[in-house]
Amino acid sequence: MLKLDEIQKRLLREVADLHGVPEGAYNIRSNSASAGRQSTANIEIVPKEEVSGLEIRIKPGTKNESVHIPVVMTQSGLKEVVYNDFFIGEGADVVIVAGCGIDNCGNQDSQHDGIHRFYVGKNARIRYVEKHYGSGTGSGKRILNPGTEVYMEEGSYAEMEMVQIKGVDDTERTTTAELAAGAKLVVRERLMTHGDQRAISNYVVNLNGEGSSADVVSRSVARDHSFQKFDAKIAGNAACHGHTECDSIIMDEGRILAVPALEANNVDAELVHEAAIGKIAGEQLIKLMSLGLTAAEAEEQIINGFLQ
Amino acid sequence: MLELKNISFQVDAEGKDKEIIRNISLTIPDRKLVVVTGPNGGGKSTLAKLIAGIEKPTGGRIFFNGEDITELGVTERAQKGIAYAFQQPVRFKGIRVLDLIRIAAGKTLSISDACEYLSAVGMCARDYVDREVNASLSGGELKRIEIATVLARKAVLSVFDEPEAGIDLWSFRNLTEVFQQMREDIHDSSILIISHQERILEIADEIIVLKDGQVEKQGTRNEVYPNLMINEKAAVCEGPFKMTAKEGTEC
Numbered sequence: 001m002l003k004l005d006e007i008q009k010r011l012l013r014e015v016a017d018l019h020g021v022p023e024g025a026y027n028i029r030s031n032s033a034s035a036g037r038q039s040t041a042n043i044e045i046v047p048k049e050e051v052s053g054l055e056i057r058i059k060p061g062t063k064n065e066s067v068h069i070p071v072v073m074t075q076s077g078l079k080e081v082v083y084n085d086f087f088i089g090e091g092a093d094v095v096i097v098a099g100c101g102i103d104n105c106g107n108q109d110s111q112h113d114g115i116h117r118f119y120v121g122k123n124a125r126i127r128y129v130e131k132h133y134g135s136g137t138g139s140g141k142r143i144l145n146p147g148t149e150v151y152m153e154e155g156s157y158a159e160m161e162m163v164q165i166k167g168v169d170d171t172e173r174t175t176t177a178e179l180a181a182g183a184k185l186v187v188r189e190r191l192m193t194h195g196d197q198r199a200i201s202n203y204v205v206n207l208n209g210e211g212s213s214a215d216v217v218s219r220s221v222a223r224d225h226s227f228q229k230f231d232a233k234i235a236g237n238a239a240c241h242g243h244t245e246c247d248s249i250i251m252d253e254g255r256i257l258a259v260p261a262l263e264a265n266n267v268d269a270e271l272v273h274e275a276a277i278g279k280i281a282g283e284q285l286i287k288l289m290s291l292g293l294t295a296a297e298a299e300e301q302i303i304n305g306f307l308q
Numbered sequence: 309m310l311e312l313k314n315i316s317f318q319v320d321a322e323g324k325d326k327e328i329i330r331n332i333s334l335t336i337p338d339r340k341l342v343v344v345t346g347p348n349g350g351g352k353s354t355l356a357k358l359i360a361g362i363e364k365p366t367g368g369r370i371f372f373n374g375e376d377i378t379e380l381g382v383t384e385r386a387q388k389g390i391a392y393a394f395q396q397p398v399r400f401k402g403i404r405v406l407d408l409i410r411i412a413a414g415k416t417l418s419i420s421d422a423c424e425y426l427s428a429v430g431m432c433a434r435d436y437v438d439r440e441v442n443a444s445l446s447g448g449e450l451k452r453i454e455i456a457t458v459l460a461r462k463a464v465l466s467v468f469d470e471p472e473a474g475i476d477l478w479s480f481r482n483l484t485e486v487f488q489q490m491r492e493d494i495h496d497s498s499i500l501i502i503s504h505q506e507r508i509l510e511i512a513d514e515i516i517v518l519k520d521g522q523v524e525k526q527g528t529r530n531e532v533y534p535n536l537m538i539n540e541k542a543a544v545c546e547g548p549f550k551m552t553a554k555e556g557t558e559c
Binding site for chain 2: 026289292305308
């Protein structure tokens with residue numbers, strides 16, 4: 001049985017939209033221990049022995065099933081590195097929901113570094129959702145450093161939604177992907193930083209197989225004194241399509257460094273990058289104000305829409 | 309009722325003061341459809357922005373239903389019942405047509421109620437409510453959505469800056485019906501339209517001709533319209549689509 005307090009339940013709602021025990025396979029990690037775990041006939045979740053983490057094995061052909069592996073931390077000063085490996089069988093089609101919520105009311109830093117490796121089998125499809133959230137009034141920082149490695153076999157498809165909207169003080173995200181022929185990777189990152197927060201996002205995507213493609217799009221808002229760096233490299237090593245886009249709003253004293261990079265190692269590689277950084281357009285504010293919103297309400301609407 | 313008293317608006321152009329609006333006084337009465345016309349560069353759009361609160365006059369006062377609103381900002385004027393349709397509609401990433409209409413209405417409209425405003429401007433509502441108000445929409449589509457947002461406001465005074473620009477002739481015919489309908493639907497409301505189009509001038513109760521930042525003529529449609537000089541009509545034809553409303557003939 002799950003035993004979670006109200007703060008932990010709130011964190012679970014924020015990071016995984018969970019209001020109770022999820023359907024299907026799950027593992028809920030709370031303050032470095034498993035608070036509940038369930039495998040299904042097709043999805044097996046096994047704890048690793050040498051290091052902290054899980055092996056998640058999804059049988060070939062598994063359809064319309066989901067895996068939830070949220071992490072919540074409420075103890076100040078906790079630091080952990082967790083290795084989760086996902087083996088997605090040929091032709092499977094599943095949804096994987098991860099995410100980490102930290103509530104830090106103490107004065108010591110809390111840190112969760114989740115290293116996720118995905119082995120996506122031939123013609124398999126996954127949708128991966130990862131949300132980060134921080135709360136708590138302590139002076140201790142809330143730190144998340146996710147590492148994601150994606151290995152995609154022929155004809156596979158991965159859609160990754162990475163969201164960090166509130167309360168995480170420091171993040172260094174590294175995502176790497178290797179794509180075989182016909183594989184397709186779609187990344188949608190949404191990020192908002194406040195205060196003195198810092199968020200670094202690094203992507204390296206290698207399009208190795210013919211007909212492989214990647215679409216890496218980041219939308220972000222940097223407020224107050226926060227800093228963001230978006231560094232995305234797509235390398236085309238075959239006849240492939242790659243697109244990366246960083247679209248950012250800066251406010252207050254926020255700073256953003258966008259470093260989109262393309263590397264074409266094959267004459268048939270088609271690679272595109274776009275990057276735009278700017279403050280909210282004055283005419284957008286005026287339009288919404290002319291509909292009766294205050295300047296602050298207009299700003300909120302624009303940001304909410306932008307980060308949808 | 310809107311009253312402009314001795315309104316002036318100057319801008320700094322290359323170190324020199326340039327007068328865009330020169331000491332204009334005029335009244336937009338209740339229940340009237342007033343069209344402001346005149347050559348390009350005459351100050352028409354600036355006048356609309358001064359009324360909406362987007363620009364502040366450098367001289368004079370503006371009264372709305374007897375209250376001095378000169379110092380009020382865009383939001384406060386909107387909340388008092390002034391609506392403004394942009395000449396160049398604004399695009400938003402992530403904000404849907406439905407969101408914009410709901411914001412305009414100031415309440416949570418049902419989807420079918422929101423669709424009515426889109427249908428009124430000749431759009432197949434179902435195809436558009438969930439679309440983002442972004443660059444994927446054409447200029448004409450954005451313009452119609454812009455007009456729909458003003459309809460949804462049900463404002464006491466609605467100001468349209470060249471509503472016909474970018475709208476094709478077929479829907480343009482419907483556009484005049486939209487204005488007629490607005491007058492019937494919103495009690496005691498008045499409408500101010502900045503336009504070059506004869507078809508819109510033809511439905512005006514009053515016409516104001518603005519030239520070089522001053523009111524050159526003002527009166528009822530019957531007083532002003534027949535006397536619009538040929539050369540002014542020629543200037544009118546320098547609109548963005550270079551056509552008269554009559555059967556869309558090229559100027």
